[in-house]
Amino acid sequence: MDMNEIKEIFFQECEEQLAELESGLLKLNDGDRDPETVNAVFRAVHSIKGGAGAFGLDDLVSFAHVFETTLDCVRSNKLEPTQDVLKVMLRSADVLADLVSASRDGGSVEESRTRGLLKELEALARGEMPTGGGAAEAPKPAPAKAAAPAPVPAAAPAPAPTDESGFQPIPFTFDGFGADEPAEDLSVFEVSFKPRRDLYAKGNEAALLLRDLSRVGEMSINCDMDQLPAFDKMDPEGAYFSWTIQVKTAKSEQDIRTVFEFAEWDCDLDVKVADSSAEELPMVPVPFDLSILDDGTSDADGDDGGAAEAAAQAVAAAETATNVTKMAAAAARVEKKESQAAAAAAAAAANAANAANAANSAGQTIRVDLDRVDRLINLVGELVINQAMLSQSVIENDTTGTSSINMGLEELQQLTREIQDSVMAIRAQPVKPVFQRMSRIVREVADMVGKSIRLVTEGENTEVDKTVIDKLAEPLTHMIRNAVDHGIESPERREAAGKNPEGTVKLTAKHRSGRIVIELSDDGAGINREKVKQKAIDKDLIPADSNLTDEEIDNLIFMPGFSTADKISDISGRGVGMDVVKRSIQALGGRISISSRPGNGSTFTMSLPLTLAVLDGMVVTVAGQTLVVPLTAIVETLQPEASAIHSFGANQRLISIRNSFCPLVDVGRILNFRSIQANPVEGVALLVESEGGGQRALMVDAIQGQRQVVIKSLEANYTHVPGIAAATILGDGRVALILDVDAVVAASRGQSLRQDSGMKADMSLAATG
Amino acid sequence: MKKKVLTVDDSRTIRNMLLVTLNNAGFETIQAEDGVEGLEVLEECNPDVIVTDINMPRLDGFGFIEGVRRNERYRAVPILVLTTESDAEKKNRARQAGATGWIVKPFDPAKLIDAIERVTA
Numbered sequence: 023m024d025m026n027e028i029k030e031i032f033f034q035e036c037e038e039q040l041a042e043l044e045s046g047l048l049k050l051n052d053g054d055r056d057p058e059t060v061n062a063v064f065r066a067v068h069s070i071k072g073g074a075g076a077f078g079l080d081d082l083v084s085f086a087h088v089f090e091t092t093l094d095c096v097r098s099n100k101l102e103p104t105q106d107v108l109k110v111m112l113r114s115a116d117v118l119a120d121l122v123s124a125s126r127d128g129g130s131v132e133e134s135r136t137r138g139l140l141k142e143l144e145a146l147a148r149g150e151m152p153t154g155g156g157a158a159e160a161p162k163p164a165p166a167k168a169a170a171p172a173p174v175p176a177a178a179p180a181p182a183p184t185d186e187s188g189f190q191p192i193p194f195t196f197d198g199f200g201a202d203e204p205a206e207d208l209s210v211f212e213v214s215f216k217p218r219r220d221l222y223a224k225g226n227e228a229a230l231l232l233r234d235l236s237r238v239g240e241m242s243i244n245c246d247m248d249q250l251p252a253f254d255k256m257d258p259e260g261a262y263f264s265w266t267i268q269v270k271t272a273k274s275e276q277d278i279r280t281v282f283e284f285a286e287w288d289c290d291l292d293v294k295v296a297d298s299s300a301e302e303l304p305m306v307p308v309p310f311d312l313s314i315l316d317d318g319t320s321d322a323d324g325d326d327g328g329a330a331e332a333a334a335q336a337v338a339a340a341e342t343a344t345n346v347t348k349m350a351a352a353a354a355r356v357e358k359k360e361s362q363a364a365a366a367a368a369a370a371a372a373n374a375a376n377a378a379n380a381a382n383s384a385g386q387t388i389r390v391d392l393d394r395v396d397r398l399i400n401l402v403g404e405l406v407i408n409q410a411m412l413s414q415s416v417i418e419n420d421t422t423g424t425s426s427i428n429m430g431l432e433e434l435q436q437l438t439r440e441i442q443d444s445v446m447a448i449r450a451q452p453v454k455p456v457f458q459r460m461s462r463i464v465r466e467v468a469d470m471v472g473k474s475i476r477l478v479t480e481g482e483n484t485e486v487d488k489t490v491i492d493k494l495a496e497p498l499t500h501m502i503r504n505a506v507d508h509g510i511e512s513p514e515r516r517e518a519a520g521k522n523p524e525g526t527v528k529l530t531a532k533h534r535s536g537r538i539v540i541e542l543s544d545d546g547a548g549i550n551r552e553k554v555k556q557k558a559i560d561k562d563l564i565p566a567d568s569n570l571t572d573e574e575i576d577n578l579i580f581m582p583g584f585s586t587a588d589k590i591s592d593i594s595g596r597g598v599g600m601d602v603v604k605r606s607i608q609a610l611g612g613r614i615s616i617s618s619r620p621g622n623g624s625t626f627t628m629s630l631p632l633t634l635a636v637l638d639g640m641v642v643t644v645a646g647q648t649l650v651v652p653l654t655a656i657v658e659t660l661q662p663e664a665s666a667i668h669s670f671g672a673n674q675r676l677i678s679i680r681n682s683f684c685p686l687v688d689v690g691r692i693l694n695f696r697s698i699q700a701n702p703v704e705g706v707a708l709l710v711e712s713e714g715g716g717q718r719a720l721m722v723d724a725i726q727g728q729r730q731v732v733i734k735s736l737e738a739n740y741t742h743v744p745g746i747a748a749a750t751i752l753g754d755g756r757v758a759l760i761l762d763v764d765a766v767v768a769a770s771r772g773q774s775l776r777q778d779s780g781m782k783a784d785m786s787l788a789a790t791g
Numbered sequence: 792m793k794k795k796v797l798t799v800d801d802s803r804t805i806r807n808m809l810l811v812t813l814n815n816a817g818f819e820t821i822q823a824e825d826g827v828e829g830l831e832v833l834e835e836c837n838p839d840v841i842v843t844d845i846n847m848p849r850l851d852g853f854g855f856i857e858g859v860r861r862n863e864r865y866r867a868v869p870i871l872v873l874t875t876e877s878d879a880e881k882k883n884r885a886r887q888a889g890a891t892g893w894i895v896k897p898f899d900p901a902k903l904i905d906a907i908e909r910v911t912a
Contacts, residue, residue: 028811032804061848065801068846073804075897083897223860225869225891225910234909284892284910 239271410753826850
């Protein structure tokens, strides 16, 4: 693993931490005061800062640092997390997310935004409450402007070592030792070092410290052992020795103190410049022998340094101190030995309990490469097919119906189904990340249009296939923007209507009969049906004299080329209409509908398949071929009567269904299975709704049944076939093609079969075979 | 014999950095994700030195250090605290809990190895 890979991991982790941060802040916003929530929020920012520091991402570090400081105030109950405070924090979380993306993908974050928030965060940390309303510049416009030209960011880029309790952290490095220092200024320091008991208790070693000191300069050492009591009175963990060391070095006193950085508080340390006469002390300067530190294995080596007696003594003393501690530990170990067997048994039991706990906790996860999962899914797909084939051949060959074989087969079938479900569940993920992204969009858009809006989410843990989740974000974003921009009224109008000036947008997810249902509702004004209908008439989407039900009017907004906003705002406009949303939902095999209550808001309901790897299809026969038509596309099926069929033009036909005409499309002709049109009366018509909202009746010869099929990409295994979305293998082992309804309908309009369509593209994505 | 280092940190990024740095420097590295796991792993791995983060879920660095020091077998093992906080209060708490020394983040491989060498033979 190299640094780049670790950086990749860092950004992945940032995403997770940012999600954690946001959900924690939202929980706090909802009144959660669990200290663990605050801790988790703090940790998220802290982790991002830690990693960012390691990669030298200074912008990220300095922002995270200030954010963290403010969060620490919340953590230590110095700052009450009121709604106004949280507003600032949520916006800070957004900026932090932007800074992360900027660090990853290049680019930059508007400096004014960062600076403004830094000021607000710092003010919060100082205990100044925000004035509310989230107006950043309002309280202190003058200082904000004054600070603007300053090139330095408001916060110190790195955590500056502030010293409140007399402790000075010193960065230490040995790199420069003995290097570029001018050689002339050698001074002699006298260091007196008397460890206390705590020094050893905390895992420091006098010998190691002396070794470090020896690297600062030439030293002579003297050990004072006077304090050592008689052996029977000795506390094995006591500290009885002290040392006086003279160091001749070009380094400063600070460098010497740095050596004792870790031990400083657990020893009496005195460093002073020795008298000039010090050099004449009867002490022998010695190279400090480090070999004793090699665990006694190199005792012999100890002699060849020509070590003078004083040094040997000092070192031995240090070693004694070390050994004394070791002895104590050993003694303690012996005592413990007897109870060890019992302890081991207890530990085993505890481990088992822990394992059970671990299994229970939802947080236990492993990371698996998506390719591996897909391979597994693919194999299980094969297994399902194989099992179906086996069943079929047993039925065909074994007429006596041996019960044991049949029972075994039945069990096999059940098991395969279970395996299939479980494997599909591996790809399933909670919709939470997408929902979380939406809360930011609500905040941003609401800020932009000057509305106050709360996003309420429900069922974030509802799981659905990863591909579905990935593709859900875009349509959902668009709908949320719409809801905030058009759905919810301005605070004034809401108040005038007797509503809470703060609007609510609610996003819920739930499982219902094998599909996921996502609902987006707002408590805004609802759809202005008059206006919508007029618009549709003005745009020639419907005839002026249309008589439409409320529901039909509501659904007009899904028509291509429809946009209710009088002027396209830069928020929900962007040239994308609800028709695009509908298409992307349909491309996922989903359906979308709207219901609106004038004055009380609208609700969009989307129903999506849980996975794109399998599909509910209707198996049909066309000119002797077996085809699968995705069930989501089919509105209804009907048996045409001769009287309902009308010819139109050269070889077009229409079918009249409940007083309206609908083009009849012969699937066999479109796909070139046959050259002569089939007689509609002998077949079945599938009424489908296609891209653009139009209805068509697809003619097929017969319906075989309805079943769930495993989608196999045709493109990956063969080549693209116009009009065909993908393939599948049926129970009898035969390959059946899955119809691309949109492409067939488009072809029936006189266009040739297109090379691509939304549905096809999605299926080839989902299928892995 | 390779020296054994137990690292305890909840950040995947930092864990990986520690792993790479320590392995490159010739240490054997055992990793845990938080204080609770750290204490569990401790029993089996018998480390020469421990490097731990402070802010962690379940059991933070202070609790972890106290736990190690309560353990007869490991109460004298050097423990280095990885900390972004340069504020004295946190360091003081870590010391009171029994930390041997500290490494101030941002994470710097050279600093880490230096610090480990300062507290191990």
